[in-house]
Amino acid sequence: MSLAGYAARRLLQMIPIALGVTLLVFFLIHLVPGDPARTMLGTRATPERIALLHEEWGLDEPLPVQYWRFLSRLVHGDLGASLFYSVPAGRLVMERLPVTLWLIGLGTLLSVAIAVPLATLAAAKRDRPTDHVVRAVPLVGLGFPSFWIGIMLLLAFALNSGRAFPVGGYGEGFLGHLHAMFLPALTVALAISPILIRSLRASLLEVLESDYVATARSKGLPERRVLIRHGLRNAVISMVTVLGVNIGFLVGGTLVVEQVFALPGVGQLMINSIFQRDFPVVQAVTLAFTIMVVLVYLTTDIIHAALDPRVRFD
């Protein structure tokens, strides 16, 4: 199967999942106990405003009609209006998106910088003390709540004695962003790297035990060359997959980390909107995050298929 054919098939497979995702996001409003319009408006509720919301959200229509209206608005990029700011919820999300994308991008880079050397070291020194130490990292590291890692980093590098980094905010200009985002991105990276180290070490070991590596060794290539040229090169493929699979975890992590560092990103928008009972914005953010993750899944699948043609014939 050609790469284009594979990509087309994966896209087709996405359709039922995308429909399911919109269905679940749509149903969120019906999980709200009582009259959702009244609950969301809270103290701001007047009979007129409640009636207006019923009209706008179509709450009095039958469910299939409501879902259809939700879908047709969605295809036009309309995610409803914020109850708090009276602007389109989609616009609020787009305004906050750069901060979150920065955090995801820098976080991914740092996590690769942490995980690749450690996993390579562990795989190269299999069952030796170095390996045991590196293998203990995921065991201990998985239990660290990301928000607490963030607070500890703040304590060590931004407060009191070591004021190397700002306590919060997004900074100005490229270098400013880089400086301000370093600790948050490091938090994201530290939270995800235990998982990456574990998966990457496993796939490196698999590569190192394969026939072509045995061939390379029997040709008398130095171990270093075997590890880097044959082992790591192929392990990059699994790195892409491992990163792709865990992007949901990483993206969810940014939500909490933005809260710790007071970053004006999409995650902070979601939490603030929850406390303002701004339902359309929460819905829009949920959808935005999920679209982001699904696109990453799709991209990693296609990259994987491009790097390793065997995948296309599953």
Next chain:
Amino acid sequence: MASVAVSAVEAPVVAEHRGFRQRWYRTPSFVAGASILGAIVVVAILAPVVTWHDPVEQNLVNLLQGPSWSHPLGTDDLGRDIWTRLVYGARTDLRIAVLAVLFPFVLGTTAGLIAGYFGGRTDTVANWLVSVVVAFPFYVLIIALVFALGPGTRNIFIAITIVGWVSYARIVRGEVLVAKRQEYVLAAHAGGLSSARIIGRHLLPNVITQAVVFAMSDIVLVILAIVTLGYLGLGVQPPTPDWGRMIADGQTYLTTHWWLSTIPGIAIVVTALGLSLLADGIADLLRPE
């Protein structure tokens, strides 16, 4: 006659996990994990004995005190004893975590058994549900669900169940697909046993191990989710002590009272380490030789 046939086909129902009793004390991760977790559970159960303050009683003349004989870890911004709140927080968070793993475990295992056994349309629908839930980032869906349902322990269970069942369903379904083709299941079919009996008596005991092993490591994720919700102010509601909320409350005083946020975090890390070690040990012990 029928009963003879039934007992004959049901004879070797469960593959033996040989030597769990003989080997547990020789598995270091199991012993270490069980000791750490055991100690925490004992302290949590004995909370009224090992603490001598009320976890929610405020004492506004004793705000933000350092360690003393009466308050070994000091007091928080409302004058409450930190050691007491830490111990009662263990009670809250551990109890919620265990229940929050149990519901998805039961639901997911059932779904996986049914989808794997019957296949066809049932399986297609189950697979579709799984892929839809998996498409959402874990925390985003949980937070959105808790928001819609409203705060409170019951709704945390519901949210975690809706998100968490998929992993169990996937694992169990995979195991069932393999087990289904094995002779003891084929024999049970040939013996004319009902589907319910084959699923309950033959498949379940053989596929449950993997789900149990996963559940042990899943508790770590669930505890983190609970304290994260608490930290964000969406979890256990004050004044009930919860480690996540304690960290959030302490963050305001980070420059002057660093230990307020640090100590509950250490409690989380140690608890999670105990659980991870125990999960590792149990996985080792249950692995067929």
